[in-house]
Amino acid sequence: MMISRRIWQKRPPTSSWIFLRPYTSQIAVPSPSPSLFPVQTPSLIGFLSSYAASSFRSVYKISSLEMPTMVSRCCYSNHALADLPASGIVDVPLAQTGEGIAECELLKWFVKEGDEIEEFQPLCAVQSDKATIEITSRYKGKVAQLLHAPGNIVKVGETLLKLVVGDSAVPTSSSDVLESVKPPGSENSPDSKLNKDTVGGVLATPAVRNLAKLYGINLNDVDGTGKDGRVLKEDVLKYAVQKGAADGPSAASVSADCREQLLGEEETYPQTFAEVKWYPDDKTVPLRGFQRTMVKTMSMAAKIPHFHYVEEINCDALVKLKASFQNNNSDPNIKHTFLPSLIKSLSMAMSKYPFMNSCFNEESLEVILKGSHNIGIAMATQHGLAVPNIKNVQSLSILEITKELSRLQQLAKDNELNPADNSGGTITLSNIGAIGGKFGAPLLNLPEVAIIAMGRIEKVPRLSDDGNVYPSSIMTVNIGADHRVLDGATVAKFCNEWKQLIENPELLLLQMR
Amino acid sequence: MNLVRLNRTPILKQLHLEEKLLRKSSTNWCIINDGTDTPAIVMGISGKPSELLEIGSVLRDQVPVIKRFTGGGTVVVDKGTVFVTLICNKDDVPGVQPYPRSIMSWSGLLYNQVFKGIADFQLRENDYVFGNRKFGGNAQSITKNRWIHHTSFLWDYAEGNMAFLKQPARAPEYRMERGHTEFICRMNEYLPRTDFIEKTTEAVETYFSVKNVNLEATEEPCGAEFVPSTRLLSKQELEEALGPQPEIIGVSV
Numbered sequence: 001m002m003i004s005r006r007i008w009q010k011r012p013p014t015s016s017w018i019f020l021r022p023y024t025s026q027i028a029v030p031s032p033s034p035s036l037f038p039v040q041t042p043s044l045i046g047f048l049s050s051y052a053a054s055s056f057r058s059v060y061k062i063s064s065l066e067m068p069t070m071v072s073r074c075c076y077s078n079h080a081l082a083d084l085p086a087s088g089i090v091d092v093p094l095a096q097t098g099e100g101i102a103e104c105e106l107l108k109w110f111v112k113e114g115d116e117i118e119e120f121q122p123l124c125a126v127q128s129d130k131a132t133i134e135i136t137s138r139y140k141g142k143v144a145q146l147l148h149a150p151g152n153i154v155k156v157g158e159t160l161l162k163l164v165v166g167d168s169a170v171p172t173s174s175s176d177v178l179e180s181v182k183p184p185g186s187e188n189s190p191d192s193k194l195n196k197d198t199v200g201g202v203l204a205t206p207a208v209r210n211l212a213k214l215y216g217i218n219l220n221d222v223d224g225t226g227k228d229g230r231v232l233k234e235d236v237l238k239y240a241v242q243k244g245a246a247d248g249p250s251a252a253s254v255s256a257d258c259r260e261q262l263l264g265e266e267e268t269y270p271q272t273f274a275e276v277k278w279y280p281d282d283k284t285v286p287l288r289g290f291q292r293t294m295v296k297t298m299s300m301a302a303k304i305p306h307f308h309y310v311e312e313i314n315c316d317a318l319v320k321l322k323a324s325f326q327n328n329n330s331d332p333n334i335k336h337t338f339l340p341s342l343i344k345s346l347s348m349a350m351s352k353y354p355f356m357n358s359c360f361n362e363e364s365l366e367v368i369l370k371g372s373h374n375i376g377i378a379m380a381t382q383h384g385l386a387v388p389n390i391k392n393v394q395s396l397s398i399l400e401i402t403k404e405l406s407r408l409q410q411l412a413k414d415n416e417l418n419p420a421d422n423s424g425g426t427i428t429l430s431n432i433g434a435i436g437g438k439f440g441a442p443l444l445n446l447p448e449v450a451i452i453a454m455g456r457i458e459k460v461p462r463l464s465d466d467g468n469v470y471p472s473s474i475m476t477v478n479i480g481a482d483h484r485v486l487d488g489a490t491v492a493k494f495c496n497e498w499k500q501l502i503e504n505p506e507l508l509l510l511q512m513r
Numbered sequence: 514m515n516l517v518r519l520n521r522t523p524i525l526k527q528l529h530l531e532e533k534l535l536r537k538s539s540t541n542w543c544i545i546n547d548g549t550d551t552p553a554i555v556m557g558i559s560g561k562p563s564e565l566l567e568i569g570s571v572l573r574d575q576v577p578v579i580k581r582f583t584g585g586g587t588v589v590v591d592k593g594t595v596f597v598t599l600i601c602n603k604d605d606v607p608g609v610q611p612y613p614r615s616i617m618s619w620s621g622l623l624y625n626q627v628f629k630g631i632a633d634f635q636l637r638e639n640d641y642v643f644g645n646r647k648f649g650g651n652a653q654s655i656t657k658n659r660w661i662h663h664t665s666f667l668w669d670y671a672e673g674n675m676a677f678l679k680q681p682a683r684a685p686e687y688r689m690e691r692g693h694t695e696f697i698c699r700m701n702e703y704l705p706r707t708d709f710i711e712k713t714t715e716a717v718e719t720y721f722s723v724k725n726v727n728l729e730a731t732e733e734p735c736g737a738e739f740v741p742s743t744r745l746l747s748k749q750e751l752e753e754a755l756g757p758q759p760e761i762i763g764v765s766v
Contacts, residue, residue: 120657127558130585131655333676
């Protein structure tokens with residue numbers, strides 16, 4: 001194993017040393033242990049590679065920053081550089097962990113920036129294929145910078161972290177060992193066009209880098225106020241605000257777009273911003289698709305005189321029914337839930353009270369009693385509220401309803417419901433209890449005349465006739481009805497019928513054809 | 514090497530034990546667990562439920578989902594799964610280096626002995642196969658001085674259980690896009706269960722001097738509090754992984 005030793009030319013004090021980070025390595029170098037590359041003389045020559053100089057050059061894509069006399073790793077020899085500190089920063093790459101393995105996922109760090117570490121101390125755990133592997137350090141030193149976050153895929157040869165090795169801690173004459181890239185010959189132009197990003201010239205933690213990436217900010221444009229010019233989180237945020245103020249509407253629309261994209265994924269959005277001290281900004285969200293439709297339909301619905309009828313339904317029998325369906329289910333693709341049974345019994349009840357399944361024509365003052373029971377199911381999707389309906393429930397078995405419901409649910413999730421699925425409904429069920437709440441006061445889905453909101457099935461205590469307390473599964477329903485067509489008595493009687501069928505499902509058998 | 518024989522020990526308990534022995538013990542161990550008590554899904558350390566599982570079915574059937582401390586893929590385990598685990602000091606197995614390929618090859622040699630003359634056994638990529646059908650999946654963890662290599666063998670399995678697993682994005686080449694039922698096979702078609710366990714024990718004995726110990730022996734070396742990283746995923750985590758679904762039914766009784 002040949003060590004390449006390069007002599008650094010002394011530079012004027014204002015400039016910095018060049019440390020190029022290696023690019024992806026194409027070499028598979030068998031290494032006897034999953035630790036870092038061996039160092040020949042640990043204290044002074046921090047040269048990590050065991051490659052011959054020529055092969056080294058061919059493997060590592062040397063950027064135009066490199067000078068012929070320079071080498072791409074931190075490398076000091078105290079012969080030529082007598083007045084530099086004896087220690088330095090070394091790049092620690094991910095070593096080969098087995099032939100054919102080109103990359104690993106970083107699972108977790110066992111150390112953090114600033115930690116003192118011993119030789120052979122575990123630094124991190126990575127995963128390749130089937131194995132998790134602990135990477136240990138070949139050096140005693142101090143962690144200067146972690147270059148990857150857990151979850152990142154790291155290619156073999158890519159630098160994992162930077163260590164300060166040697167007896168002293170990070171040298172106080174820090175400008176000399178700062179990891180900031182300046183091309184030789186242009187050290188007087190700190191904003192060199194040469195691509196500093198690709199060589200990671202800015203000192204910042206992975207968390208800060210991720211934050212900058214999130215805002216589309218180039219770290220090189222940010223003034224670092226931390227030690228040694230390090231870019232801190234606050235610096236990124238401040239820069240983002242200034243940038244936002246300078247860009248004006250474009251920044252606002254960018255964030256508005258982000259908001260739009262994340263509609264329906266609110267649970268992740270606040271987490272990203274949880275730690276951020278953000279200056280609040282107004283956001284304009286144009287309504288599209290389902291939401292736009294909702295504006296129209298709800299405005300019209302609000303003009304209809306609604307009344308609401310509330311009832312509690314005992315679901316003990318329903319719970320048993322569902323359990324029985326599940327236990328006797330041989331088809332793994334079918335999952336039984338409560339809703340199909342509720343839908344079927346609704347249809348049965350509507351057969352007795354056809355006015356519940358009707359449409360009202362205002363102009364002609366006519367009620368059209370619909371022949372088909374097309375029962376709409378309100379679905380909250382990430383694209384908004386969709387209400388596809390199951391056609392002809394009166395002719396479907398509970399099993400067929402289950403399958404159809406599943407089909408519609410999948411389409412709704414993928415935003416692929418076709419217009420036929422969404423139109424022609426004659427009554428709507430809204431299982432708002434799935435999300436929460438005791439019951440709601442739903443608005444009609446015009447031109448229907450009734451809508452039913454179902455709350456959660458809750459286990460509550462009930463008193464029996466002899467004064468004992470027993471548990472019971474109770475669901476509260478709220479039927480919203482068009483008072484121009486339906487009166488309280490009709491709705492109450494209809495609800496009693498439906499309730500009876502749910503509480504005594506065996507009665508369904510009496511009427512099923 | 515200490516050999517521990519378990520029967521229908523819950524897989525979570527087994528994994529906790531293994532992790533403890535890997536990290537805290539300094540002796541070599543072989544653990545054979547003849548089936549686990551209830552069906553469970555076991556994912557590798559970086560497994561993402563949304564990519565690997567049919568979460569809707571998993572939640573509905575309330576199948577426990579465990580994330581283990583070793584890498585590798587996802588399996589559904591039950592009483593028909595036989596688990597064999599080897600935990601070794603890196604210097605105690607001649608010719609075996611503490612990195613994945615080396616350990617995997619050595620294990621292939623070991624099991625070659627077990628199935629000699631019985632079936633067309635091969636180590637294929639990282640799986641144990643008969644012909645081109647997988648019957649055993651492997652995972653490893655390598656620490657500073659020790660390593661663990663554990664295998665779940667499909668003695669038998671329930672077809673329905675395979676439906677909990679999605680077709681994985683990362684699959685060995687020899688799988689060639691086959692679905693679960695076309696890709697895996699049952700060991701019970703090849704040899705009796707007790708034979709397998711006996712032959713495995715014999716094969717291990719050719720590499721180590723084996724001492725049969727009971728579960729209590731695993732308590733001794735470890736002393737201080739050990740917190741395993743293998744864990745059961747909570748219902749909430751699975752629901753979050755499920756992502757936004759059209760909320761039409763959520764009655765939770």
